[in-house]
Amino acid sequence: MDTKNISQAVISRLPRYYRYLGDLKDEGTERISSGELSDIMKVTASQIRQDFNNFGGFGQQGYGYNVEYLYDEIGKILGLNEAHHLIIVGAGNLGRALTNYSNYENRGFIFEGIFDHDPSLIGKKIGELTVMPMDELEDFIISRNIDIVVIAIPKTGAVSVADRVVRCGIKAIWNFAHTDLNVPEGVVVENVHLSDSLMKLSYMLTQ
Amino acid sequence: MDTKNISQAVISRLPRYYRYLGDLKDEGTERISSGELSDIMKVTASQIRQDFNNFGGFGQQGYGYNVEYLYDEIGKILGLNEAHHLIIVGAGNLGRALTNYSNYENRGFIFEGIFDHDPSLIGKKIGELTVMPMDELEDFIISRNIDIVVIAIPKTGAVSVADRVVRCGIKAIWNFAHTDLNVPEGVVVENVHLSDSLMKLSYMLTQ
DNA sequence: CATTTTATGTTAAAATATTAACAGTATGCG
DNA sequence: CGCATACTGTTAATATTTTAACATAAAATG
Numbered sequence: 001m002d003t004k005n006i007s008q009a010v011i012s013r014l015p016r017y018y019r020y021l022g023d024l025k026d027e028g029t030e031r032i033s034s035g036e037l038s039d040i041m042k043v044t045a046s047q048i049r050q051d052f053n054n055f056g057g058f059g060q061q062g063y064g065y066n067v068e069y070l071y072d073e074i075g076k077i078l079g080l081n082e083a084h085h086l087i088i089v090g091a092g093n094l095g096r097a098l099t100n101y102s103n104y105e106n107r108g109f110i111f112e113g114i115f116d117h118d119p120s121l122i123g124k125k126i127g128e129l130t131v132m133p134m135d136e137l138e139d140f141i142i143s144r145n146i147d148i149v150v151i152a153i154p155k156t157g158a159v160s161v162a163d164r165v166v167r168c169g170i171k172a173i174w175n176f177a178h179t180d181l182n183v184p185e186g187v188v189v190e191n192v193h194l195s196d197s198l199m200k201l202s203y204m205l206t207q
Numbered sequence: 208m209d210t211k212n213i214s215q216a217v218i219s220r221l222p223r224y225y226r227y228l229g230d231l232k233d234e235g236t237e238r239i240s241s242g243e244l245s246d247i248m249k250v251t252a253s254q255i256r257q258d259f260n261n262f263g264g265f266g267q268q269g270y271g272y273n274v275e276y277l278y279d280e281i282g283k284i285l286g287l288n289e290a291h292h293l294i295i296v297g298a299g300n301l302g303r304a305l306t307n308y309s310n311y312e313n314r315g316f317i318f319e320g321i322f323d324h325d326p327s328l329i330g331k332k333i334g335e336l337t338v339m340p341m342d343e344l345e346d347f348i349i350s351r352n353i354d355i356v357v358i359a360i361p362k363t364g365a366v367s368v369a370d371r372v373v374r375c376g377i378k379a380i381w382n383f384a385h386t387d388l389n390v391p392e393g394v395v396v397e398n399v400h401l402s403d404s405l406m407k408l409s410y411m412l413t414q
Numbered sequence: 415c416a417t418t419t420t421a422t423g424t425t426a427a428a429a430t431a432t433t434a435a436c437a438g439t440a441t442g443c444g
Numbered sequence: 445c446g447c448a449t450a451c452t453g454t455t456a457a458t459a460t461t462t463t464a465a466c467a468t469a470a471a472a473t474g
Contacts, residue, residue, distance in 0.1 A: 016387075033451060
């Protein structure tokens with residue numbers, strides 16, 4: 001069910017499917033066809049079937065897809081069946097927003113700690129978490145089995161933080177810094193470049 | 208220099224070029240070739256040349272590209288030569304983070320106001336801005352010539368806010384709500400679905 | 415000032431991704 | 445229980461995107 005090289009385009013669409021299927025499940029919809037889903041999501045039915053079939057057949061001819069089953073399966077593909085343990089580096093506005101955001105939006109992603117180098121922030125409570133100093137970073141990651149690090153600091157510090165966490169075994173970085181990170185083979189980075197996103201909007205608006 | 212249907216893929220890459228060119232400019236680099244840029248950015252030189260040529264020839268054979276000129280031109284393409292006036296709907300953690308974020312990161316994007324429906328937040332200061340009540344939304348948009356609305360509220364309210372702002376002429380929405388917005392032809396939406404992004408990371412980590 | 419080098423703009427080829435078509439199977443209904 | 449219908453899974457066609465190739469023009473060199 002995995003490593004045969006699924007394209008980035010397909011992967012990017014999976015969370016959206018997951019979202020719509022979750023909504024359908026909540027509404028009590030039991031089954032859905034690629035055609036109906038196509039209408040709701042505004043993508044072709046063909047694409048939906050192709051996408052799902054990258055991971056095996058989840059549907060049944062003449063019936064369609066069972067919503068709950070499909071939802072669960074996509075969840076598994078996305079790795080949501082097991083919990084992830086995160087820390088946030090950077091207790092600025094964005095770090096704080098993400099801490100809080102997690103509580104009600106992202107089950108399965110457990111925010112275990114938040115770090116900052118600013119002495120005036122250390123010890124402060126942010127939601128359930130207490131800001132920790134940067135020199136405790138490595139110990140915390142290792143002792144708490146952290147698997148995802150969120151980088152929410154300005155770009156000047158981002159690269160060195162990435163290096164530090166990679167050195168203690170982190171394999172996934174959610175990067176909000178306004179720069180690209182160079183990481184070794186086997187480490188994945190998901191960038192959220194807000195400025196890039198805003199510029200794209202500006203472009204579209206200008207047309 | 209415009210409407211001949213530039214692909215989404217190209218547009219998505221423009222801000223990244225802009226970022227790297229800005230860095231090069233700051234370092235004092237005067238000229239650069241597609242080959243050198245290719246090395247730095249880890250994309251093919253061919254793609255770089257193709258991308259730029261969608262908008263006309265910015266370089267010179269045997270010389271390459273003038274960094275500052277190219278930077279400015281891409282800025283213009285992205286619509287960064289004129290200021291944009293934004294408001295944020297939602298004074299929660301995310302809204303607050305974006306307000307502050309803007310100050311030091313995004314010149315040319317001017318955050319003019321922030322709104323919330325929660326009475327306990329109205330009147331509070333967030334950076335330079337004061338939280339305003341939702342019933343002043345339309346008047347403010349019109350009187351201040353707002354051209355971009357940032358939606359930073361939970362999905363339950365997002366759709367109706369989008370409808371409201373579209374009705375008073377807004378053509379661009381930066382959507383952080385965990386839902387898709389249905390907008391009429393001519394209105395553009397740039398989604399920042401943080402959960403989707405995190406799920407993508409989870410997928411990559413699982414592989 | 416001629417010659418070599420460099421590097422673009424552009425055309426052509428290859429690789430990917432999307433859409434359409436269809437064969438075949440389960441379902442639902444009479 | 446058989447027949448029509450409704451769908452998927454999958455293969456084929458089309459469209460798009462990316463990469464490579466190359467002809468040409470400016471720049472550098474001696």
